[in-house]
Amino acid sequence: MQIDLTAKHAIVTGSTAGIGLAIAKGLAQAGASVTVTGRTQARVDQAIATLTREVPGASIDGVAADLGSADGCQTLITARPECDILINNVGIFGPKDFFEIEDAEWQQFFDVNVMSAVRLSRHYAQGMKQRDWGRIQFLSSESALNIPAEMVHYGMTKSAVQSISRGLAKVLAGTRVTVNAVLPGPTKSEGVGKMIAKMATEQGVSEAEAEANFVKDNRPSSIIQRVAEVEEVANLSVYLASEQASATTGAAMRVEGGIVDTMA
Template sequence: MNIDLTGRVALVTASTAGIGHAIARGLADSGAEVVLHGRSAATVDRALQSLRAALPGARLRGAVADLSDAAGAEALLAAVPAVDILVNNAGIYGPQDFFETDDATWERYWQTNVMSGVRLSRALLPAMVDKGWGRVVFIASESARNIPADMIHYGVSKTAQLALSRGLAKRVAGSGVTVNAVLPGPTLSDGVAEMLKDEVARTGQSLEDVFNGFVRTQRPSSIIQRAATVDEVASMVVYVCSPQASATTGAALRVDGGVVDDIV
């Protein structure tokens, strides 16, 4: 399958590292002009340098904004007022007991994980509809369907993304614009590497071995019995953004290695 996104402009939020960076690389490799977004100029510049080295000739630019509040979304939209593809990847996560999770933490997760996508989609979708083509993707999580007991606040925010993406798909029905959610499972990203660095140092094992052990013990329903790579997740996103995926909309597409134990 040859995915050609030449002439399309894509914004991938939180794309300086991890899954977001892999998505940006995949879209750029398919011909799209890609806007890399991050919270600091330094991280955006490093990400741009990395992609330019990997993909000479790729059309890339950067944008800096903190999407944890409305002002940050407005700043990003001022820099990037129109796109053909919007990948809402910005998000935060971390374990915390429900009874110790205060209102401020709930609000921070809601604003970053949910409202950032609400604000950007509300601003950028109408022009896609007017043109008769567009792609919006929310990077949710298998935690949206398999709520982790130690990250209820996170799981709730990810379930909200599924409702949001499904509702938006119905709102723009028949327009040529698709809206979908992609649900990664345990994925070996930069954030995971940072979270597990002490365990890697303690055990002397490789990062892959440590995280794969976590998958087997904490996500025993995993069928692949290992972590996914960021490129495996990105491949699904690039496909969903492609012309070939024009009949896929309103969907929750799992890249979870089979962790969610159902057949639907």
């Protein structure tokens, strides 16, 4: 299979590191021009430099904006009014006792993880519909189905984006615009890496041992029994962005190592 995204323009939110950066790289390698986003210009510039170095000849640009706000989303929309592929990847997470999560933090998680995707999809999907081609993806998580007791607020947002993804696919029924959710499991992103490093220090073990302990203690149903690489998630995202995935829409595509113990 040869995935060719030449002449397609992709926007990948939250793409200065981790899964987002890996998806941006994969799309660029397939020929798409890619806009990366991050909260600071320094991070955006660093991501552009990385992608330009690793994918010679790629068309890469970036927009610095806080997509957890309406103004930040509008900044991106104004800078890049149209796209063919929208990857709603930006998100925050972090373990916290349910009884210690205050209203402001619930709202912050909802604004960043859910409303960024709502606002951007609402805008870009209209142009895709008019042109009768497009790809929209929502980065959900196995935590949308397997709500973690230590991150209820995070799980809530991932369930929400999965619902929005399915609903928007129905809104766009009969068009050549597909909408799908991608459900990673624990993945070696920047955030997870920091969490594992902290656990290693607290446990007095190596990071490799801390990672193995995390999977064993927190995701014992994992079939692959390891944390995934960001490229493994990106590979699925790039496929879903392709012409070859034209009959896949309204789906929740799992790349979580078999943690969720269902076959559907």
